[in-house]
Amino acid sequence: MSCPDCFAGHINPGTPTGRVTSLHGLDVYVAEPSAPASEVRGIVVIIPDAFGWEFVNNRILADHYAQRGKFRVYLPDFMKGTAAPVWGLDAIRAVMKTGSLLDWITKPYHIATVLYGLVPFIVKNRPGRSYPIVEAFFTALRNSEGAATPVGAAGFCWGGKHTVLLAHGASTVIEGVETPLINAGFTGHPSLLAIPGDIEKLKIPVSFALGELDNNLKAKAIGVVQRAMEGKEGEVKVYVGAGHGFCVRADTAVEDSNRQAAEAEEQAVAFFQKWFAHI
Structure with a gap:
């Protein structure tokens, strides 16, 4: 997490279109699809990179997920005001x-x-301190509006570790039935993972978007992730030439970087749509 790449990237020029509210004890940015409520396919919670819930890039990403996937998207302040x-x-x-x-x-x-x-x-925001906050939010979500709705977690860099931990099988009990907190997970350029242990423990489908040149997860580790995912429900896509942060902080002035960020968005949306359809 101390790698300079964690602090590298670019600020997107767009303007977020969602709203800010308080939900399950946290401030939350909410992005809604421009579709009737009956057509909303599920809830996606973004667990952001080090720059947190107020970073414009993360809010614009939430807007994109909402419109492209017809999801209700939450971007909570899991860091409680201590983002980088x-x-x-x-x-x-x-x-x-x-x-x-x-x-x-x-x-x-x-x-x-x-x-x-x-x-x-x-x-x-070390995982031992932050993960209980993340898990508590998802537990409250699953026991309320997420009780009868598919729920997904999309984590980036710092948030990737938390998404993987949720996918180890974190659950709650609803009407006497043990229910997983998430139905599917997506992570772009995750940090802090224990390789291969964190991958071997996965019980929930997870889609990985990994950068070939990511200094946080080098080529050798990517290979270990790929082997650990064999036989599991999920996928690993490696973006050639991409570095750490490409899903969120890609340079929009560089054509290939912008294209790879868009492809990672499509990867996440398609994966959630696929697994939400099973619910």
Whole structure:
């Protein structure tokens, strides 16, 4: 999670179209499809990357899922106000610049700036502390509007670990019947995974979108994930040339990067539609 790639990327130029409310004890961004309520296919909860629920890219992604999949999409503040600051994107660019003497002279300052923004997020949102918050939200959701509706989790980077943990079979009891908290999961460029242990424990279908050049999940680890997924309900798609964060923070000015981000959206929507149809 301390890899510079976790703090790299670009801010999307769009404007979110959803609304903000309070739901199951958390502030939540809600994106609704432009379709009658009877046509909504299920609920998708986005567990975001380090930049959290207010980051414009994450909200626009929620809007896309809602419209393309006819899902009701929730993007909760699982970090409770402790997300990594968006200005970290500019700071990491400054760290990586090496074109002039000034770039090298100012590099220590920019490194310190990145650490100032990233370290508090890591400490306050380590899985042992954050996963209970995530699980509590999904439990409340499943026991209310999700009781008779398919529920999916879409996790990115930091959120990918939580999606996989939910897919280990987290459940609640509804009218005397043990019911899984999610029916399907999707994760793009997940971080913090225990490989292969976290994959071997999967009991719920999960779709993985992995970047070939992701420094958090290198090629060797991707191969281990692929082998661990053999015989399980789910899929692994590797995006050639893509790095960490490509699903959410792709550079929209770079044609191939933008295309791969769009393809990952399609992968997630199709996977949820497939498994929601079984409910």
